Amino acid sequence: MTPSEVSAPVMVEEVAAKPPAAPALREVKPRRVNLALQGGGTHGAFTWGALDRLLEEESIDFDGLSGTSAGAINGAVLALGLLEGGREGAKAALDRFWRALGAKFAVSPLRSTPFEKALWGWDLTYSFAYNAFDTATRMLSPYQFNPFPMEFNPLRKALEQSLDLERLRADRSAMRLYISATNVRTGKPRVFNRAEITVDALLASACLPNIFKAVEIDGEAYWDGGYLGNPALWPLYHDRPASDIIIVQLNPLIRPEVPTTSSDIMNRLNEITFNASLMSEMRAIDFVQRMLESGRLEQPRYRRIYLHAIEDEARMRAFKLSTKFNGDWDFLSTLRDYGREAADKFLREDASRLGRESTLDIQRYL
16 A cells, blocks of 8 residues: 555545634624604603613614603613613613502592593593693693792602612713703703703603793703704704614604594694604704705715604504593503504614615605
8 A cells, every 4th residue: 555545535534624614703783873752741651662672672772862851751761771781771770660650640640530441541531630630730820839939740759769860970981861951031942961961850851831830950940842852853963973863753743634622622732832843853954965965065064864763653643632641550551562563663674774764754744
């Protein structure tokens, strides 16, 4: 046997024992997005559900958040939860906050009686307690109800007990956070950034003037931020962060029917009022984007913004103004589920286009 005949099989075995190396997998970074959260009373439970579903999607990361009223509170809970325990911490914090809120509403004088709930479901429009409350707030201001320098806002205690805002303000690793309120004297919007967010700022953002006294901060009086920014979008692109903005929309834009009853007229006026500022900003963004596309504006001074929406107008249209005061746990749970489903639909159908194009039909806002 020649040396070549002995060595050949050995060489074959050595080659066979070393399979080709697998190609290295490229790590895909999560797509960073901004969140814009509308206000809408207890309808904010819809936003809770949407955030709960988005937190499960590791292909998406959060850069900044702008919120108003319930959107502001959801945003603060989310940001602090992420600081304290990452995604799971944020999910737990949102769940804990809304369960605590539901427990407080369970003893609220505004809740429906079992008989009223059996007749009208979650709608409080014909509830005796709600009608008494609504009539009283139309006849008397919160200053007439309470002429003393004391505050009767149960939300303050809930926020103080559940949110460590000092940590949120101090930790620079926290997400960018913007909270909108309306300056009563000047009629201008005030946007509080993360370093300025206090319980007072959150209460100011959710201060309905026919129910609560204006919230005083540094000598200025503030009402609900929804009048001038529901939510404010400009802080999210002013600092040149992520180019995608996902709006979690609570207030329906369109209602095919003309309202004829007093309660339906008030409901529609509320929706139009609290959508007006958002629609105005949409027009401005659309104008800039069209100028960029035509080459009449140049980057990087101006840049592309991609707009997206998580919404379920068909379902949210069914809820009247009174339901924004309904904290029944079954109702909150249903809204949470609707929000999760809407976010899941967005992730299935539109998330692949993040960073490339808008998926929101901006013509609906123009």
